[in-house]
Amino acid sequence: MADGGRKHRVLxxxxExxxxxxxxxxMTREGYDHDRIASGGxxxxxxxxxxxxxxxLDVMLPEVSGYEICQGVRLDPDxxxxxxxxxxxxxSAIERKKGLALGADGFISKPFELKELREEVRRLLGEGA
Incomplete structure (x- = not known):
């Protein structure tokens, strides 16, 4: 849970x-509010x-890449x-390095284990594993 009992929101x-x-x-099983969009645009x-x-955030998206989106988020102080x-x-290590250099907080390779993804999501949201 986020502060004040509010559910964490995940986009x-x-x-694919x-x-x-x-x-x-x-996301449903973990109790997060979540939404999905399929296009980088x-x-x-x-x-x-x-x-x-x-x-x-998927790296390979139609219209705008995940890298560009990541960079756009990091350039917005809000x-x-x-x-x-x-x-x-x-x-690859190069892909990971590029994502982290652009400001990503974590990087996971597909196909991923759900357990691995869940642990990474919890880490980033400041929850215990």
């Missing part, structure tokens, strides 16, 4: 339905409008407290 930015369904299942606008506690967990199927 999932993922264009099968992965989004797994993420939806996990509307991600920044949605992040600014809803100010989620955490963004689960979004300084939004945590970003980047997800990619190309989980």
């Amino acid at each position: 999932v930015v993922e264009d 339905d099968n992965i989004a369904i797994a993420l939806d299942f996990l 509307e991600a920044l606008e949605r992040i600014r409008a809803t100010h989620p506690d955490l963004v689960l 979004l300084a407290d939004v945590k970003i967990l980047m997800m990619t199927a190309r989980g």
Whole structure:
């Protein structure tokens, strides 16, 4: 739970339905308020409008890449407290380094274990594992 008993809000930015369904299942089971968008083009606008506690952000998206979205969030002082967990199927050290250099708070490779993802989400939200 977030401060004051409010549920943590998570925004999932993922264009692959099968992965989004797994993420939806996990977020529901963990008790988070969550929403999903499938396109990078509307991600920044949605992040600014809803100010989620955490963004689960795919790197490879239609229209705008996850890297560009991450950079846009980090350049907006109003979004300084939004945590970003980047997800990619190309989980090389170079990809990870680039995501973290652009301001991501965490980086996870697909396919991921749900347990691993849950632990990373809890870490970023400041919850015990």
